[in-house]
Amino acid sequence: MAPATATKLGYTPPDGGWGWAVVFGAFISIGFSYAFPKSLTIYFKEIQEYFFVSYSEIAWLSSVMLASMYAGGPVSSLLVNRYGSRPVVMVGGLMVSTGMILASFGRTIVHLYLCVGVIGGLGLAFNLQPALTIIGTYFQVKRPLANGLAMTGSPVVLFTLAPLNQFLFDSFGWRGSFLILGSIVLNCCVAGALMRPVNKNSRSQGCVHKIIDPTLFKHRGFLIYLIGNVVMFFGFFAPVVFLAPYAKHQGIDEYSAAFLLSIFALVDMFIRPATGFIGNTKWIRPRIQYFFSFAVSYNGVCHLICPLLPGYVGLVVYAIFFGLAFGMLSALLFEVLMDLVGAHRFSSAVGLVTIIECGPVLLGPPLSGALVDIFGEYKYMYYACGVFMLVPGIFFFIMHYFNYKKLDEERRQTVALEMRTCDEAWMKHSESNFPEGLI
Amino acid sequence: MSSSWEQLFFQILLLVVFCRHINTKTPGPTPPPLVSINSPLPTDIRSVVLKGESHTESVELLNPVNLTLECTWTGNQNKLPNITGFWRKDGDEVENSRLTVQLENDQYNLKRVFSIISEENLGNYSCMFESEAKIDFVLAAPHMHEVRDKPIVSYVGDSVVIVCKMEETKPKPSTWNWYKANGTDKEQIFTAAEPLRYEIKNDERKTKLVVYNLTEADGGLYYCGAVYAINTTMGLVELKVINFTEPLKPFIAITVEVIVLVVAIMFYERYQSKKNYTAGKGMNDQTNTLTQGENNEPEEGSSMRQRKV
Numbered sequence: 001m002a003p004a005t006a007t008k009l010g011y012t013p014p015d016g017g018w019g020w021a022v023v024f025g026a027f028i029s030i031g032f033s034y035a036f037p038k039s040l041t042i043y044f045k046e047i048q049e050y051f052f053v054s055y056s057e058i059a060w061l062s063s064v065m066l067a068s069m070y071a072g073g074p075v076s077s078l079l080v081n082r083y084g085s086r087p088v089v090m091v092g093g094l095m096v097s098t099g100m101i102l103a104s105f106g107r108t109i110v111h112l113y114l115c116v117g118v119i120g121g122l123g124l125a126f127n128l129q130p131a132l133t134i135i136g137t138y139f140q141v142k143r144p145l146a147n148g149l150a151m152t153g154s155p156v157v158l159f160t161l162a163p164l165n166q167f168l169f170d171s172f173g174w175r176g177s178f179l180i181l182g183s184i185v186l187n188c189c190v191a192g193a194l195m196r197p198v199n200k201n202s203r204s205q206g207c208v209h210k211i212i213d214p215t216l217f218k219h220r221g222f223l224i225y226l227i228g229n230v231v232m233f234f235g236f237f238a239p240v241v242f243l244a245p246y247a248k249h250q251g252i253d254e255y256s257a258a259f260l261l262s263i264f265a266l267v268d269m270f271i272r273p274a275t276g277f278i279g280n281t282k283w284i285r286p287r288i289q290y291f292f293s294f295a296v297s298y299n300g301v302c303h304l305i306c307p308l309l310p311g312y313v314g315l316v317v318y319a320i321f322f323g324l325a326f327g328m329l330s331a332l333l334f335e336v337l338m339d340l341v342g343a344h345r346f347s348s349a350v351g352l353v354t355i356i357e358c359g360p361v362l363l364g365p366p367l368s369g370a371l372v373d374i375f376g377e378y379k380y381m382y383y384a385c386g387v388f389m390l391v392p393g394i395f396f397f398i399m400h401y402f403n404y405k406k407l408d409e410e411r412r413q414t415v416a417l418e419m420r421t422c423d424e425a426w427m428k429h430s431e432s433n434f435p436e437g438l439i
Numbered sequence: 440m441s442s443s444w445e446q447l448f449f450q451i452l453l454l455v456v457f458c459r460h461i462n463t464k465t466p467g468p469t470p471p472p473l474v475s476i477n478s479p480l481p482t483d484i485r486s487v488v489l490k491g492e493s494h495t496e497s498v499e500l501l502n503p504v505n506l507t508l509e510c511t512w513t514g515n516q517n518k519l520p521n522i523t524g525f526w527r528k529d530g531d532e533v534e535n536s537r538l539t540v541q542l543e544n545d546q547y548n549l550k551r552v553f554s555i556i557s558e559e560n561l562g563n564y565s566c567m568f569e570s571e572a573k574i575d576f577v578l579a580a581p582h583m584h585e586v587r588d589k590p591i592v593s594y595v596g597d598s599v600v601i602v603c604k605m606e607e608t609k610p611k612p613s614t615w616n617w618y619k620a621n622g623t624d625k626e627q628i629f630t631a632a633e634p635l636r637y638e639i640k641n642d643e644r645k646t647k648l649v650v651y652n653l654t655e656a657d658g659g660l661y662y663c664g665a666v667y668a669i670n671t672t673m674g675l676v677e678l679k680v681i682n683f684t685e686p687l688k689p690f691i692a693i694t695v696e697v698i699v700l701v702v703a704i705m706f707y708e709r710y711q712s713k714k715n716y717t718a719g720k721g722m723n724d725q726t727n728t729l730t731q732g733e734n735n736e737p738e739e740g741s742s743m744r745q746r747k748v
Contacts, residue, residue: 046591049600049602049647050598050599050600052600170589170590170592171592172592172681172685172686173591173592173593173594175594175597175686176592176594176681176683176685176686177686179686179687179690180686180689180690180693182690183689183690183691183692183693183694183697184693186693186694186697187693187697187700189697189701190697190700190701190704193700193701193704193705194704196708
């Protein structure tokens with residue numbers, strides 16, 4: 001699979017050099033995209049009192065932000081296809097910053113929904129997609145490792161933002177903190193500055209970047225990924241959200257429950273680059289889809305076993321194993337998509353995937369919460385999440401077995417043919433769009 | 440004749456004065472005030488069995504009560520047939536409380552009724568067996584635990600909401616009061632006096648004090664009082680009022696850092712591409728250099744137009 005994609009790109013990605021600076025930039029962008037919405041929850045209680053709103057009204061802030069982030073995916077992909085990663089990330093950073101600064105002057109909760117939720121969420125979408133895309137342009141041979149390292153940004157930034165936000169809140173209240181956070185997220189612009197566009201050999205460009213790529217829906221690998229992910233995301237985030245409440249429900253005190261989340265985050269932090277490294281090895285790389293299928297299934301098994309583990313020790317064991325599972329899956333999540341569709345179609349693919357995943361991501365936690373409310377206990381929620389992850393895991397194993405077989409067949413037949421067609425298409429495209437030519 | 444009328448008048452006058460005098464003077468020591476003059480105090484009992492040397496029992500009271508405290512001690516190695524037992528309140532021995540306690544059913548038993556009417560009657564009551572065994576009863580109205588220990592921060596000209604909550608597990612207070620600390624004193628806040636500045640919103644278990652149009656003078660300690668018939672328990676919250684220039688300083692500092700870094704990165708890129716432009720001018724075959732090493736890759740960039748990523 002790997003060699004075929006490289007020739008499709010038409011140039012040899014650097015696989016290092018400035019690429020590691022780009023990985024660091026992506027680390028920051030991805031980190032803020034995932035961790036920033038989660039870290040804002042510290043301010044919710046005070047904002048709820050200040051604006052005299054209910055708990056669900058304040059929780060809407062998170063939902064609006066997440067929805068904007070996922071719905072903004074295709075817009076982000078479009079812009080990246082047209083302008084490249086760097087400008088989009090820098091604009092994204094400016095948007096989140098503006099949103100937070102405006103929010104610090106907010107007089108109503110709706111003002112906050114718009115500034116933090118819509119503008120902020122969209123700005124984060126403009127950080128996530130381009131960061132993932134640019135890795136695919138700089139790395140081929142070491143791509144799983146690069147992806148794993150970049151995805152580590154999420155737990156690391158969360159680990160840093162959580163105590164920082166607490167400190168800001170204690171020193172400046174919510175308004176001052178929002179103002180200062182507005183300046184902190186400007187560091188996404190620094191990350192964007194690092195995302196120097198990669199130099200491509202003028203000789204052959206490979207297939208042209210389409211602005212929007214609906215043919216992806218005919219792509220077998222993409223469809224497998226999409227179907228599996230949509231089901232999986234129903235059960236992906238809820239166990240994280242409910243880990244502390246579940247612990248408190250068992251009678252564990254607040255600090256020990258919070259400590260569980262710290263254990264989870266710490267394990268997550270270390271397993272992501274490790275997974276990237278393992279995914280890069282010559283045994284795993286050619287069949288990396290199986291590695292991903294294993295990660296998904298492993299998550300499912302963890303959740304199914306969780307309710308059976310007794311006491312605080314049981315929960316600590318669960319937190320460790322869940323941290324491993326969650327980290328493994330996160331590190332591979334976008335790598336396998338790149339592996340399936342290729343780096344040049346990745347941007348469009350990830351945009352489509354995020355907007356479709358919007359549904360399960362937003363519905364998952366409230367549905368799980370409803371399960372807890374109906375049955376009065378957490379174990380049915382964990383069983384449900386376990387099933388929602390184990391079934392796609394097995395689905396992935398089966399489907400990828402067939403997919404790999406077909407791909408091997410196709411590769412033998414069509415590699416040469418594709419190269420010729422791509423060259424022709426590029427020639428046509430370059431004449432119409434780039435009259436100066438390159439050589 | 441007139442002198443007898445004068446005498447009668449004078450006597451009646453004296454009688455009236457004397458009677459009034461009787462009515463205004465109270466004969467003995469003031470009897471202890473009762474909450475309700477018509478109905479007697481309710482009664483309650485608290486018993487503790489002590490096996491070791493000491494034990495502390497928390498007693499939560501809401502209303503005035505005639506509280507019976509009962510202590511039972513299993514004794515030590517020498518089970519003396521008679522020992523001395525007495526009571527203490529807040530460390531001082533209660534008058535006439537010393538008794539001789541007999542060993543019954545292998546236990547020593549001490550019991551006393553206390554009238555708990557107001558705040559002075561609350562405190563730490565201890566029953567002592569000789570000087571060996573002690574059981575403490577801490578009598579208090581329900582206390583709030585969920586009060587914020589760090590100061591609440593707000594801004595000049597903004598408004599703030601200070602919240603006090605009594606946990607679900609504790610009984611609800613009959614009402615809530617708010618006080619602002621003035622030196623060592625507390626001044627109660629009455630919203631009727633300053634409706635544009637203060638607002639108090641009371642729920643059963645929660646109370647909110649809203650202060651509008653904050654000034655720096657509004658900063659300081661605030662007390663929320665949960666009012667129970669027996670006593671009002673206080674929760675302490677500190678308010679800090681700061682100027683908007685305070686968070687502006689770190690904001691500007693971090694923005695400057697971002698600008699410096701972005702400019703530095705851009706200049707570095709410009710510098711690198713200039714360096715490679717002069718170096719790369721002489722190169723004909725870019726394909727060869729591409730495969731050479733990772734370092735060469737970005738240096739190539741200058742001579743070629745940057746394609747979109």
